Amino acid sequence: MMRSELDAAGVREPALREAYRQCRQINARAGKTFFLATRLLSPSQRPAVHALYGFARRADDILDDFDDSRGKDLRAEQLQQFSNRLFDSVNGDYRCGNDPTLTAVVDTARKYDIGWDLFDDFLASMRMDLSVTDYPNRAALERYMYGSAEVIGLQLLPVLGTVGPREEAAPYAAALGKAFQLTNFLRDVDEDLRRGRIYLPADELAAHGVDRDLLTWCQSNRRIDSRVRRALAEQHAIARAVYAEAQPGIPTLHPASRPCVSVALTLYSEILDRIEDMDFEIFGQRASVGQVRRLTMAAAGIARAWQARLRHGIR
Known part of the structure; x- marks a missing residue:
């Protein structure tokens, strides 16, 4: 199923296909209702939606998956590194490395001309969760x-x-x-x-x-x-x-x-x-x-x- 979706979306490069595949797995595991709704989209649309979900989920996990004993400073550092990797990949030749959520979402944003300010605004709200209760x-x-x-x-x-x-x-x-x-x-x-x-x-x-x-x-x-x-x-x-x-x-x-x-x-x-x-x-x-x-x-x-x-x- 995923192969046909990636083919329909025109995703050919092996590493990029793997990045989208992992985002799909994240969506299927963590967002069951949302994932079910994506089955109603055309196969060519689904990889992009999975990439956007995977990106948002990755940021959310940085905030919530660390043990509280390790403090908010570590979460802040991890979120900043995540943000830096995203915008370095957008503004230069930096590769997203082994982070599939960034690899897939950068490709999706470029393909659909999604404004980078929307990602910046999203990450700004995620930072608020580090200090605002x-x-x-x-x-x-x-x-x-x-x-x-x-x-x-x-x-x-x-x-x-x-x-x-x-x-x-x-x-x-x-x-x-x-x-x-x-x-x-x-x-x-x-x-x-x-x-x-x-x-x-x-x-x-x-x-x-x-x-x-x-x-x-x-x-x-x-x-x-x-x-x-x-x-x-x-x-x-x-x-x-x-x-x-x-x-x-x-x-x-x-x-x-x-x-x-x-x-x-x-x-x-x-x-x-x-x-x-x-x-x-x-x-x-x-x-x-x-x-x-x-x-x-x-x-x-x-x-x-x-x-x-x-x-x-x-x-």
Whole structure:
């Protein structure tokens, strides 16, 4: 399967093919819902999407995979080295060496003319995770989310293709990236708190009488407080509204890419449904969409994607 995708994408050089193959493995292992949605894209599009995912995941792993006893200085050094290798490869003859995520993403960015500023903004937000553990208000969180989520949508846009000018579709792509991340923030409050981070605006939590101490109490006791439930319900409604902002952007995409994005939007937004079904009891359990539902949606999407590719003569 991967060989046919690389052939369709015109990737011929053996080392580059291996880099893309490893990015695909990262996506399949660590981003199951996202990977499932990529199966709805044409084979020629998939390697680029895997490369972008692999790059983002590589940066995220640098932040989260080190033992806390080794300190943030080591993580900062590793992230800076990763950033330096990326931009050295862009601006000179430096080779990415044995880092497949950089090899593949540099090739993808050049092929699809993805702006390097988007990668710089992404890495800037990743650096924030080294020192910022709380966000005082929505504006501060929005600044973080631009680099950590909205630019992901903007990076993917050239790969997905649009029916009109890219800039007209860009706000919708950014909104969808934000909607996905807001969903993660709600689903992962427990996990993020264990890492010392809270990705919910402190002033909006405080309006319901919620602070870090109360969230920590909920985590320790594996139960939700009524004040926390109300605060999470408000954040849940905000995430829903962002999905509503993103939805009208699907028709701005190339017809062959619409089934993929539609399925991804539906499945990810259904995580919000599961959180609501759990009555916001997010401590000790993780909201997820069942495999049967994911496969059912994917099967329907594959049929639509195949028909769209046939109509437009896309491999």
